[in-house]
Amino acid sequence: ETPAKPVAEQLVDTLTELAGGPHPGFRSNHAKGIVVEGHFTPAASAAEVTKAEIFTAPHPVVVRYSNATGVPNSADNDGSAFPKGIAIRFQLADEASADLVCISVNGFPAVTPEEFLGLLQAVAASRDSQAQPKPIEAFLGQHPAALRFVMTPKPVPESFATQPFFGVNAFKFTNAQGETRYGRYRIEPVGGAKFLNADAAKAVDADYLMHELPGRLQQAAYSYRISVQLADPGDEVNDATSVWPDSRQIVELGTLTIDRFRTDGAAFEKTMMFSPLNLVDGIEASDDPILHARPVTYSISFNRRLQSH
Numbered sequence: 001e002t003p004a005k006p007v008a009e010q011l012v013d014t015l016t017e018l019a020g021g022p023h024p025g026f027r028s029n030h031a032k033g034i035v036v037e038g039h040f041t042p043a044a045s046a047a048e049v050t051k052a053e054i055f056t057a058p059h060p061v062v063v064r065y066s067n068a069t070g071v072p073n074s075a076d077n078d079g080s081a082f083p084k085g086i087a088i089r090f091q092l093a094d095e096a097s098a099d100l101v102c103i104s105v106n107g108f109p110a111v112t113p114e115e116f117l118g119l120l121q122a123v124a125a126s127r128d129s130q131a132q133p134k135p136i137e138a139f140l141g142q143h144p145a146a147l148r149f150v151m152t153p154k155p156v157p158e159s160f161a162t163q164p165f166f167g168v169n170a171f172k173f174t175n176a177q178g179e180t181r182y183g184r185y186r187i188e189p190v191g192g193a194k195f196l197n198a199d200a201a202k203a204v205d206a207d208y209l210m211h212e213l214p215g216r217l218q219q220a221a222y223s224y225r226i227s228v229q230l231a232d233p234g235d236e237v238n239d240a241t242s243v244w245p246d247s248r249q250i251v252e253l254g255t256l257t258i259d260r261f262r263t264d265g266a267a268f269e270k271t272m273m274f275s276p277l278n279l280v281d282g283i284e285a286s287d288d289p290i291l292h293a294r295p296v297t298y299s300i301s302f303n304r305r306l307q308s309h
């Protein structure tokens, strides 16, 4: 009997299967994307929460926006292309870097990588299933957090520039006084969140988000407020399905400004991988098992796409 593959490998296999892949050279999740550049300027309040150098001095950034799923040509306005992703790389001295990798929904469908695999396998098993209920219906019936995530409205944004994003996984922040707090990132468009109405969302072209951005950047830069929502004592910090109340303290970390489209983005993104555990001193991982599964899974996807393109 062959031993079961590690969960991270099964996750990549199942994402690939769901996307009708393999699609050589593409990410097995968040395959369709676009790369832009700009800079981050810290707010004075950041020092209350963290001594991390990415939030204490200005830095250049490279940003990749993406659609969910491993389908390289997914329609930007299709439900399956949600959540949208944003991956931000802070470029530090001596080739060092730190990453923030966030999605457009505040929450996650699973507490552990095993449970997330169960969800993906249920979706895959439902494709040609005659069973009543279908495997995915049975799974959602037994997993309220997954049902909640599926039911969360995912409105179609006017632009990536008008889409808010959430860190979902908590990190442990330490300031210069040695005080520690758990928190989750929030990324909010300074110009306000803006979405299309239902008719407009149906009418836009399949690549409208990717096509809109270069023109927008020729006109003007745009920006986001990056902040951290702090946990109160007793809040779940190791469970990505457990969304904290909006009443929790939010501390501004600074402003992310995007001012350039990266014309070589399609080639550039193939050679690089973002990781939510690419961190600097002053920010540590929580014990959230989803967070710890991510770099392992992303590396498998990265290795496969490097070998196949």
Ligand code: HEM
Pocket: 011, 012, 015, 026, 027, 028, 029, 030, 033, 064, 065, 066, 084, 085, 086, 087, 101, 102, 103, 108, 112, 113, 116, 166, 167, 168, 169, 240, 272, 273, 274, 290, 293, 294, 297, 298, 299, 301, 302, 305
């Ligand atoms: C166990 C749970 C998860 C699995 C199995 C998973 C899987 C993946 C995989 C395979 C990739 C492609 C990596 C690459 O080839 O570079 C990816 C990318 C990505 N993931 Fe996840 N992911 C998980 C959780 C999350 C969470 C919680 C978030 C956000 C809060 C997230 C946001 C993203 C984003 C934005 C990208 C695209 C990064 C880029 O532009 O390169 N993922 N994910």
